[in-house]
Amino acid sequence: MANIILQIAGGIMLLSIVLSTFRFFKAGSLVDRVVAFDVMTVASISLIALISHFAGRTIYIDVAIIYGLLSFLGVIIIARYLEKSL
Amino acid sequence: MEIIKIIGALITLLGSVFLLLGSIGLIRMPDVFTRIQTGTKASTLGTLLSLLGIGIIYFDIAGKIFLLIVFILITNPVSSHMLARAAHYIGVKKADVTVVDELEDFENEKLNNKTKISE
Amino acid sequence: MKIKSLIISIITLFVIWVLLNMKLSTEVLISGAVVSVLVGLIFCYTCGIFDDLKLNPKAIGYWFLYIFVFIGELVKSNFDVARRVVSPKLPINPGFVEVKTKLKSKLGRMILTNSITLTPGTLTVELKDDTIFIHWIDVKGENMEEHTNAIVSKFEKYLEVIYG
Numbered sequence: 001m002a003n004i005i006l007q008i009a010g011g012i013m014l015l016s017i018v019l020s021t022f023r024f025f026k027a028g029s030l031v032d033r034v035v036a037f038d039v040m041t042v043a044s045i046s047l048i049a050l051i052s053h054f055a056g057r058t059i060y061i062d063v064a065i066i067y068g069l070l071s072f073l074g075v076i077i078i079a080r081y082l083e084k085s086l
Numbered sequence: 087m088e089i090i091k092i093i094g095a096l097i098t099l100l101g102s103v104f105l106l107l108g109s110i111g112l113i114r115m116p117d118v119f120t121r122i123q124t125g126t127k128a129s130t131l132g133t134l135l136s137l138l139g140i141g142i143i144y145f146d147i148a149g150k151i152f153l154l155i156v157f158i159l160i161t162n163p164v165s166s167h168m169l170a171r172a173a174h175y176i177g178v179k180k181a182d183v184t185v186v187d188e189l190e191d192f193e194n195e196k197l198n199n200k201t202k203i204s205e
Numbered sequence: 206m207k208i209k210s211l212i213i214s215i216i217t218l219f220v221i222w223v224l225l226n227m228k229l230s231t232e233v234l235i236s237g238a239v240v241s242v243l244v245g246l247i248f249c250y251t252c253g254i255f256d257d258l259k260l261n262p263k264a265i266g267y268w269f270l271y272i273f274v275f276i277g278e279l280v281k282s283n284f285d286v287a288r289r290v291v292s293p294k295l296p297i298n299p300g301f302v303e304v305k306t307k308l309k310s311k312l313g314r315m316i317l318t319n320s321i322t323l324t325p326g327t328l329t330v331e332l333k334d335d336t337i338f339i340h341w342i343d344v345k346g347e348n349m350e351e352h353t354n355a356i357v358s359k360f361e362k363y364l365e366v367i368y369g
Contacts, residue, residue, distance in 0.1 A: 001088070002143070005095035009136065012102040019109035023121075031118050031173040035125055038165060039112055042129040042158070043105050046136040049151075050098070053140060058147045065154055072161040079168035083175050104283060111290040119340045120299055123328050124286050130323065131283040149224035163322035163329075170330045170340060174301075185344055186300035192331070192338065 006053060013047045034078050041071035094142035101135030104128050117181035118173045126166040133158055210255040215245035257310035257368050264367050271363040275320055278359075282325040289342070300344040301330065304337050304353040307361060313368030320360050327356055 017040055024036040045064045052060030111124025134155055141151035180187070218241035226233050258264075289296060308314050318329040318337060326342040339356060346352055 002091035002095040005092070005099055009095070009099045009102040012099070012106050013136075016102070016106045016109040019106075020112055020125075023109075023112045029118060029173075029178050031169055031176075031178055032121065034169055035118065035122055036112060038169070039108055039125045039129050042126075042133050042162065043109070045154070045158070046098075046101065046105065046133045049137055049140045049154075053143065058144060061147055061150045061154070065150065065157070068154065068157060068161070072165055075165040076168055079165070079172040083168075083172040104287070107287050107290050111286065114290060114295065115297075116295075117299075119328065119330075120297060120342060123326070123340070123342055124290055127282055127323065128286050128290075131279060146227065149227040153221065153224050159323075160319070163319040167318070167322055167329050170328055174330055181299065185298060186302065190301070192303075192333075 006050060010047065010050050010054075013043055013050065017043050017047070030082065034075060034082075038071070038075050041067070091143050094139040096139070097142065098136045098139030101132045101137075101139065104132030104135065108132060118178050119170060120181065122166050122170050122173075126162055130158065130162045207251060207253060207256075209258075210253050211245055211249055213255045213258070214249040214252075215241050218244055254312055257312055259367060267363050267366045271360075271367065274359070274363065275323075278320075278324040282323060285325040296343070298343045300341055302339050302341050302344060302352045303349060304339060304357050305349065306335050306337060306357055308335075308364060308368060310368045313364050316368075317357070317360055317364055321356060324356075324360075 020036045020040045020043070024033055024040070027033045027036065045068050048060060048064040048067065052058055052064075105128065108125050108128030111128060112121050115121045115124055137151050137155055137158075141148045219237055222237035222241060223229070223233070226237070306314065306317060308317060314332065318332055321327050321337070321339065322329050328340040328342075329337060330340050331338040337357070339352075341352075341356070346355060
């Protein structure tokens with residue numbers, strides 16, 4: 001029962017990543033792309049946590065921590081670059 | 087213990103619904119600033135709830151899940167603030183329904199001061 | 206008072222280490238204590254980020270109260286966003302407004318602006334001394350006092366006790 005609900009949740013997360021990918025390719029400006037990328041990475045963090053449940057390996061949570069850290073740094077660096085050109 | 091697993095799975099499902107609402111807002115909203123608002127807010131609570139559900143199911147990794155939740159709660163508003171400031175600074179086009187912009191005068195004043203100093 | 210910041214950051218590092226390991230054996234505790242004291246001494250020897258934090262019982266009580274108020278606002282803001290996104294007419298009325306804060310300390314201002322970003326319909330765009338510029342998705346009110354009352358006051362009364 002719990003597994004079926006979690007599979008539905010994983011499907012909804014995949015759908016939200018696909019929708020943000022649509023905004024990523026059809027963006028009005030450069031900042032739009034970065035926002036879409038940010039939402040995509042935040043959704044992938046919870047997807048990685050879900051995959052760690054299905055694969056039965058709780059070590060994948062560490063991957064989610066590092067992924068969140070790196071995506072935060074990337075977004076900050078891109079925003080800094082757009083504002084003051086490094 | 088089955089009932090606890092089902093409660094955790096339902097919380098995760100609620101979180102994924104919020105993530106979906108965030109990306110629908112990303113598509114429907116008219117300009118960058120409103121997209122940042124809906125995208126980052128809904129995705130923050132969505133990720134928080136889905137991680138909380140996984141943490142209820144596996145109680146032995148609750149420490150790492152808690153760290154990840156606190157980390158997302160701190161970093162997500164910072165990155166959305168930086169993106170909004172950069173977007174306003176490089177002059178991204180605002181939506182037609184925007185009613186008031188008090189920040190523009192402030193930035194123009196700052197630019198004028200800078201040019202005076204360089205002259 | 207640099208020593209207070211140093212002690213608080215060392216304790217924070219140690220708590221993070223224990224949460225990452227999730228067990229309380231002796232070697233984990235000893236190695237974590239040594240590493241967190243070393244890292245705290247190297248990186249936070251002269252930083253003063255926690256100096257303004259007050260540690261009397263009243264401030265700690267307000268800290269817990271603030272966390273509950275913040276979580277309530279976060280949930281409310283998400284239902285607000287959901288209502289706006291789902292409704293077919295897209296009810297938005299956005300604009301940039303200017304508000305003032307009474308807080309003096311830098312850490313207090315940072316926490317205030319981050320809380321404003323996560324509450325219903327507001328997004329901090331620029332912070333300059335005591336002036337905050339906010340992108341508001343549904344502008345109400347005419348002048349700066351009304352905007353300040355609507356956005357800042359609900360957090361400021363708690364943060365004033367915590368940070369002064």
